[in-house]
Amino acid sequence: MRHTIAVLVKDHPGVLARVASLFTRRGFNIESLAVGHSEEIDISRMTIVVKGDERVLEQITKQLNKLIDVIRVKDISPNNSVERELALIKVNTNSLAARSEIIQTVDIFRANIIDVNSQIMTIETTGTENKVNALIELLRPFGLKEVVRTGKIALSRGSATATGLKNKPNK
Amino acid sequence: MKLTGAQIVVECLKKENVKVIFGIPGGVMMPLYDVLYSEKSIKHILTRHEQGAAHAADGYARATGKVGVCMATSGPGATNLVTGLANAHLDSIPLVAFTGQVPTNLIGTDAFQEVDISGITLPITKNNYVVRDVKNTASIVQEAFYIARTGRPGPVLVDLPKDIQLAQTEFKYPKSVSLNGYKPTFNGHIQQIKAAAQEIGKAKRPIIYAGGGVISSNASSELRDLALKANIPVTTTLMSLGSFPETHPLSLGMLGMHGTPYANYAVSDADLIIALGVRFDDRITGKLDEFGSKAKIIHIDIDPAEVGKNVLVDIPIIGDVKKILERLNEFTLKKKETEWLNTIKNFKRKYPLKYISNEELKPQYIMETISKIAKDNTIIVTSVGQHQMWAALYYKYTEPRTFISSGGLGTMGYGFPAALGAKMGCPEKTVICISGDGSFQMNQQEIATAVNNHFAVTVIIMNNGCLGMVRQWQELFFDKRYAETTLNGNPDFVKLVEAYGGTGIRVNKKQEFYSALEKAISLNRFVLIDCLIPKEENVFPMVNPGSPISKMIGVDKL
Numbered sequence: 001m002r003h004t005i006a007v008l009v010k011d012h013p014g015v016l017a018r019v020a021s022l023f024t025r026r027g028f029n030i031e032s033l034a035v036g037h038s039e040e041i042d043i044s045r046m047t048i049v050v051k052g053d054e055r056v057l058e059q060i061t062k063q064l065n066k067l068i069d070v071i072r073v074k075d076i077s078p079n080n081s082v083e084r085e086l087a088l089i090k091v092n093t094n095s096l097a098a099r100s101e102i103i104q105t106v107d108i109f110r111a112n113i114i115d116v117n118s119q120i121m122t123i124e125t126t127g128t129e130n131k132v133n134a135l136i137e138l139l140r141p142f143g144l145k146e147v148v149r150t151g152k153i154a155l156s157r158g159s160a161t162a163t164g165l166k167n168k169p170n171k
Numbered sequence: 172m173k174l175t176g177a178q179i180v181v182e183c184l185k186k187e188n189v190k191v192i193f194g195i196p197g198g199v200m201m202p203l204y205d206v207l208y209s210e211k212s213i214k215h216i217l218t219r220h221e222q223g224a225a226h227a228a229d230g231y232a233r234a235t236g237k238v239g240v241c242m243a244t245s246g247p248g249a250t251n252l253v254t255g256l257a258n259a260h261l262d263s264i265p266l267v268a269f270t271g272q273v274p275t276n277l278i279g280t281d282a283f284q285e286v287d288i289s290g291i292t293l294p295i296t297k298n299n300y301v302v303r304d305v306k307n308t309a310s311i312v313q314e315a316f317y318i319a320r321t322g323r324p325g326p327v328l329v330d331l332p333k334d335i336q337l338a339q340t341e342f343k344y345p346k347s348v349s350l351n352g353y354k355p356t357f358n359g360h361i362q363q364i365k366a367a368a369q370e371i372g373k374a375k376r377p378i379i380y381a382g383g384g385v386i387s388s389n390a391s392s393e394l395r396d397l398a399l400k401a402n403i404p405v406t407t408t409l410m411s412l413g414s415f416p417e418t419h420p421l422s423l424g425m426l427g428m429h430g431t432p433y434a435n436y437a438v439s440d441a442d443l444i445i446a447l448g449v450r451f452d453d454r455i456t457g458k459l460d461e462f463g464s465k466a467k468i469i470h471i472d473i474d475p476a477e478v479g480k481n482v483l484v485d486i487p488i489i490g491d492v493k494k495i496l497e498r499l500n501e502f503t504l505k506k507k508e509t510e511w512l513n514t515i516k517n518f519k520r521k522y523p524l525k526y527i528s529n530e531e532l533k534p535q536y537i538m539e540t541i542s543k544i545a546k547d548n549t550i551i552v553t554s555v556g557q558h559q560m561w562a563a564l565y566y567k568y569t570e571p572r573t574f575i576s577s578g579g580l581g582t583m584g585y586g587f588p589a590a591l592g593a594k595m596g597c598p599e600k601t602v603i604c605i606s607g608d609g610s611f612q613m614n615q616q617e618i619a620t621a622v623n624n625h626f627a628v629t630v631i632i633m634n635n636g637c638l639g640m641v642r643q644w645q646e647l648f649f650d651k652r653y654a655e656t657t658l659n660g661n662p663d664f665v666k667l668v669e670a671y672g673g674t675g676i677r678v679n680k681k682q683e684f685y686s687a688l689e690k691a692i693s694l695n696r697f698v699l700i701d702c703l704i705p706k707e708e709n710v711f712p713m714v715n716p717g718s719p720i721s722k723m724i725g726v727d728k729l
Contacts, residue, residue, distance in 0.1 A: 010352060013301075013303075014289065014293075059479075062476035066474070066476055068298040068350060070352050
């Protein structure tokens, strides 16, 4: 079973290492990890996709919560969230036939061609993981030169948020 | 007025009421040591190895309940602290370690004596810091102490680059700590406490399984109230020995791999296990799915991550054990019927702890003798191995913080420096360190620290000339192939301690031990008693790893 969790962390040096090393030493597997700034200053948001049953997920959540730099951990259920991934795909375009077929495929997927020369095209796509996978598989026969994926990012649907933090002093 | 980073650290230590630091100076720590040199309210104990400093701070923390403080320079000084930090981490002991670091402009250049100690200690500290701006020094040190002692306690490391120690800023000690990523729960959920009270009311065969959390939250008297009020027998882990008086009829002593037969039988038979400040370690549970398989489990712990980690729990209560027990004890808990207590009495009568007592100087006899002579508040500190188990089984602990031992990490060499730390914290109490000859040699350099600081500690070496616990396993599970467990070339420990200016006594015979111990305690100085014990003596009962704890070697079958 795969889970997507949002982890809000203090934005300072070493925090990524803390989170990553926790996964390694507790034997949890990370499928993907995306990090960037959140809506609040000094707080970064990680989106981590992990594999495991409910018990593993519970342990991951609790262990993450123990890290002092982790402010909040939220399980983002796939049924009630929007998820996207960005990929850049550099593909061979040796023949004219290939070229037009690739352009058609890109159109069907509503992807964009963002770089081109006589040998290659670089395609940008966003979407669910399945969509990105499907596009990559269709392009594979032409010869993939390079693929880079951001890993999944996700937000809960509607007005539910993982944040809403206020600085409260400890007792 | 502006202060240097080093001055700020020392001012913070004073604010945190630190009275003693264990450590060793070095290149990049000189600014801080220079400030300490003229600071009269803080005593610095110079150990002979940084590992000794970390263990001494740990022993100090366990004996007093205060935060222990140790210090080391960068590079090798810092890495020498690592074992001590891991040891404190696994046993949830509050420590703050300060390490020196190369100046910030050299960090990352493989400078002389540079290591990334923050990275190295990431998995073995509760949190750690590199001070990169002198302005943050005060708040970081304050946070370090706050995090070390609150919630589930643990070690925190603060890395101090040399230029930060020398840089100046205005000193302001923040009024309070505010960390939005760290808010431990102290008060248990009242509905859960109520549910626990109901289960206790219904249970026919309840047992309390008390762990180190009872000691760290100072909940011994609340534990005693609960047990006596409802007539519930109590078994303790190694970490919790002394939290419930072993002289009381409800006490079952220690459970687990080398637990008492009656504790292990009682836990296996119970219909309700009240687990207090424990983590269901493999040395306690044996075969996990058979541990307490007939029982409902109430688990009270301050660390939510411990609940449901190893066993599934029926009633979890997150919070401070002391606070929760106070509330729980407010409920009317009826005295249990006598049937279960009779069963337990029978277990105790039929399956007592036993060993073959003869003319030889047996380790069990040593512990029984100490138990007879020593005052209730005597602190017993052990290293790790067979001697540790004999010390746990054959001495009656009656007060909390009187048994100090390396539990989770199983650190040989822990005992001796920890005993010095305990004595530093409790100078009025008798401190006896029980060690093996193997363990003692892992930190024997601290004899110098003991003699030089006039630590009136008695060290008893149970000297069997081998790495006894490993030898025992080789005998039982490796066809008596004693690979590398004979300690040929052991020193003459009496001469060794005399070379440092301490007192050494050798005991060869059983009848000599009593007077040697009396003499050692009455001398009121550092004394080492080298007891030559039989190599063949093993620790029983024993549960084979992976077996259920009701299946013990060295005990008649039920």
